[in-house]
Amino acid sequence: xxxxxxxxPFAGALALGLWGTPRVGAIANAGLSLVxxxxxLAVFAAPGHGLIHADGLGLLFGALTGFIxxxxxxxxxxxxxxAEARLRPVLWRLxxxxxxxxxxxxxxxxxxxxxxxxxxxxxxATIAATLAVSLPRTASALEAAWKYFILGGVGIGLALFxxxxxxxxxxxxxxxxxxxMSFAALSAxxxxxxxxxxxLAFVFILFGYGTKAALVPLHGWLPDTYAEGPAPLxxxxxxxxxxxxxxxxLRFRHLLQVNVAAGGAAMAPGPFLLTxxxxxxxxxxxxxxxxxxxxxxxxxxxxxxxxxxxxxxGIGGPAAIFGGLLHMVLQTLLKSGLFxxxxxxxxxxxxxxxxxxxFSHLRGMIHSSKYTGWMLGGAMFALAGLPPSGLFxxxxxxxxxxxxxxxxxxLPLGLGLLLCAAAMLRNVGPLVFGPAPPHTKAxxxxxxxxxxxxxxxxxxxxxxxxxxxxxxxxxxxxGALQ
Amino acid sequence: xxxxxxxxxxxxxxxxxCGFLLLSQRRLAAMITLYQIQxxxxxxxxxxxxxxxxxxxxxxTGIITLALKGLLLPYGLRQIVLRFNLRRAVESGMGMALSLxxxxxxxxxxxxxxxxxxxxxxxxxxxxxxxxxxxxLLGLLVMVSRRSALAQIIGFLSTENGLVLAAIGMxxxxxxxxxxxxxxxxxxxxxxxxxxxxxxxxxxxxDVTGIEAIERRGR
Numbered sequence: 001x002x003x004x005x006x007x008x009p010f011a012g013a014l015a016l017g018l019w020g021t022p023r024v025g026a027i028a029n030a031g032l033s034l035v036x037x038x039x040x041l042a043v044f045a046a047p048g049h050g051l052i053h054a055d056g057l058g059l060l061f062g063a064l065t066g067f068i069x070x071x072x073x074x075x076x077x078x079x080x081x082x083a084e085a086r087l088r089p090v091l092w093r094l095x096x097x098x099x100x101x102x103x104x105x106x107x108x109x110x111x112x113x114x115x116x117x118x119x120x121x122x123x124x125a126t127i128a129a130t131l132a133v134s135l136p137r138t139a140s141a142l143e144a145a146w147k148y149f150i151l152g153g154v155g156i157g158l159a160l161f162x163x164x165x166x167x168x169x170x171x172x173x174x175x176x177x178x179x180x181m182s183f184a185a186l187s188a189x190x191x192x193x194x195x196x197x198x199x200l201a202f203v204f205i206l207f208g209y210g211t212k213a214a215l216v217p218l219h220g221w222l223p224d225t226y227a228e229g230p231a232p233l234x235x236x237x238x239x240x241x242x243x244x245x246x247x248x249x250l251r252f253r254h255l256l257q258v259n260v261a262a263g264g265a266a267m268a269p270g271p272f273l274l275t276x277x278x279x280x281x282x283x284x285x286x287x288x289x290x291x292x293x294x295x296x297x298x299x300x301x302x303x304x305x306x307x308x309x310x311x312x313x314g315i316g317g318p319a320a321i322f323g324g325l326l327h328m329v330l331q332t333l334l335k336s337g338l339f340x341x342x343x344x345x346x347x348x349x350x351x352x353x354x355x356x357x358x359f360s361h362l363r364g365m366i367h368s369s370k371y372t373g374w375m376l377g378g379a380m381f382a383l384a385g386l387p388p389s390g391l392f393x394x395x396x397x398x399x400x401x402x403x404x405x406x407x408x409x410x411l412p413l414g415l416g417l418l419l420c421a422a423a424m425l426r427n428v429g430p431l432v433f434g435p436a437p438p439h440t441k442a443x444x445x446x447x448x449x450x451x452x453x454x455x456x457x458x459x460x461x462x463x464x465x466x467x468x469x470x471x472x473x474x475x476x477x478x479g480a481l482q
Numbered sequence: 483x484x485x486x487x488x489x490x491x492x493x494x495x496x497x498x499x500c501g502f503l504l505l506s507q508r509r510l511a512a513m514i515t516l517y518q519i520q521x522x523x524x525x526x527x528x529x530x531x532x533x534x535x536x537x538x539x540x541x542x543t544g545i546i547t548l549a550l551k552g553l554l555l556p557y558g559l560r561q562i563v564l565r566f567n568l569r570r571a572v573e574s575g576m577g578m579a580l581s582l583x584x585x586x587x588x589x590x591x592x593x594x595x596x597x598x599x600x601x602x603x604x605x606x607x608x609x610x611x612x613x614x615x616x617x618x619l620l621g622l623l624v625m626v627s628r629r630s631a632l633a634q635i636i637g638f639l640s641t642e643n644g645l646v647l648a649a650i651g652m653x654x655x656x657x658x659x660x661x662x663x664x665x666x667x668x669x670x671x672x673x674x675x676x677x678x679x680x681x682x683x684x685x686x687x688x689d690v691t692g693i694e695a696i697e698r699r700g701r
Contacts, residue, residue, distance in 0.1 A: 176654025196599040
């Protein structure tokens with residue numbers, strides 16, 4: 001049962017890669033994603049056991065990944081209709097196949113109860129994502145893909161070294177063989193692991209998976225990738241792949257924490273994560289100004305939110321972890337919704353090709369289409385984290401936990417959040433309500449804008465009226481990983 | 483048992499030496515040869531560990547390493563050098579003396595970091611791990627200190643050899659062969675990527691139909 005949502009995308013990728021016109025491919029891609037989403041929900045009933053099984057964290061983020069995959073692929077149908085002529089049919093097939101490979105690899109990483117398998121999943125997703133970024137075949141896209149490949153490759157190498165060190169650190173507790181690579185067994189025996197070796201491993205893991213989570217100073221690839229890759233796929237990147245890397249960091253952090261709590265020789269993981277988190281927050285805050293390309297701008301926003309999540313994990317304790325996980329979920333929903341709106345908005349202004357996302361080109365969106373303009377503005381406003389938005393809740397939890405557990409770092413955190421929120425809000429006005437470029441005609445908003453509305457509603461619902469069972473799952477996950 | 487130790491260390495040492503010499507080589511062809519030697523010694527180390535640990539997995543790793551990294555990848559790299567006429571290309575970047583000094587420093591760091599923190603591990607693994615980490619760091623240094631894509635790739639390939647060296651030294655670690663295959667896929671994409679990138683530099687397009695059109699017209 002658990003294997004189905006992982007293998008179906010890979011099998012589907014093969015079929016999508018071999019047959020079909022672009023439009024048929026887009027519809028088949030959406031259909032496949034729907035089935036995968038339903039399967040990720042079905043996994044709740046049968047989480048499986050052994051090498052690949054879903055714990056609470058896997059269930060939660062698996063369903064989220066499935067949902068994002070579904071909405072992105074639905075919005076992708078409209079994108080393909082608009083962009084069909086820009087790529088050859090063979091490349092469209094490759095594009096749809098890669099969408100599914102990224103989806104399947106992300107799910108594999110989320111459900112894997114094995115540090116090696118997790119690593120392999122991240123590696124596969126990286127390769128697929130890089131190929132996808134290079135698809136527009138422009139010089140800048142190739143450059144972005146090359147940068148991603150080199151940085152991602154180094155990150156993957158470091159993560160593998162860290163993975164092997166964790167295995168070695170587990171030798172005194174678990175001995176050679178498979179148990180020393182299973183998360184379940186590792187966290188049960190983390191107290192008896194070799195602490196100093198575990199610390200060394202965590203440094204490699206942090207820098208390895210931190211590259212994939214775009215934590216500063218390893219973030220260099222992300223803005224370029226967002227700006228140059230095919231638009232709908234960046235929506236898929238913006239959430240699930242970053243989440244996968246952050247979750248990997250969270251799981252390894254837990255091992256260190258247990259070892260420290262049991263009086264082992266490991267160093268506390270907090271300071272590492274706090275430093276990288278704050279660095280990401282501030283770098284994003286200062287980089288927001290002077291961005292002309294909207295997708296690059298929102299790339300920095302992803303770095304900011306990755307940093308906030310890492311910061312929350314650094315604070316530690318069940319409530320902060322709860323805040324961090326909630327922040328990741330809401331951020332993912334908002335960002336992918338925002339990208340759907342952005343692609344649609346660029347389409348209204350003529351073309352959704354990379355390079356058509358300058359703020360000056362998209363400004364005054366409300367004059368092109370009221371619905372699109374409001375949705376775009378709503379998603380951006382929500383990303384700033386001010387009260388009616390769901391992110392306010394998660395950021396509030398994180399800040400209050402920071403004040404409680406580590407008051408001094410709440411100062412830079414507050415400053416960084418303010419900086420980012422101000423930069424985000426400064427752009428909402430011109431982009432939505434500003435004067436439109438000359439010769440702008442009013443259009444009807446695409447049907448995909450309903451998906452954005454759905455995303456926004458989900459964010460508000462999850463933040464302010466989280467259903468009981470979801471809340472229980474969140475609490476048990478963050479309690480287990482504190 | 484002592485023979486196991488000394489031979490494993492000897493081969494690890496040769497792999498490290500090749501990684502270090504990569505820093506001092508300016509010409510791409512020489513770098514490729516060094517990489518080839520490194521990969522072949524690594525394959526021998528994998529066979530030796532497989533024999534010592536009685537692991538079929540490690541023999542498999544050795545065969546994969548020898549066939550693909552010892553023969554196929556260097557062949558592909560040489561093809562790139564020939565095709566784009568890079569035989570006489572001299573790498574500039576960081577000065578050689580500086581990069582060698584940095585390299586020695588990195589080896590020192592690797593030893594200082596790994597040896598104290600692995601007091602409880604088996605001694606064979608300890609020293610192997612220090613050597614492997616040195617190879618990894620030296621490969622990264624090559625990537626940083628060189629400008630051309632191909633030299634960076636060779637640095638990455640060397641880094642990856644260090645990772646495999648660490649993996650084969652781990653006692654009874656599952657998935658070693660799978661790891662090396664997964665890494666190889668990444669490497670293959672990198673080499674193909676640089677190939678396509680060079681094509682772009684020459685023809686300013688990746689679209690092969692364009693190149694065919696140029697060839698039909700007789701360039």
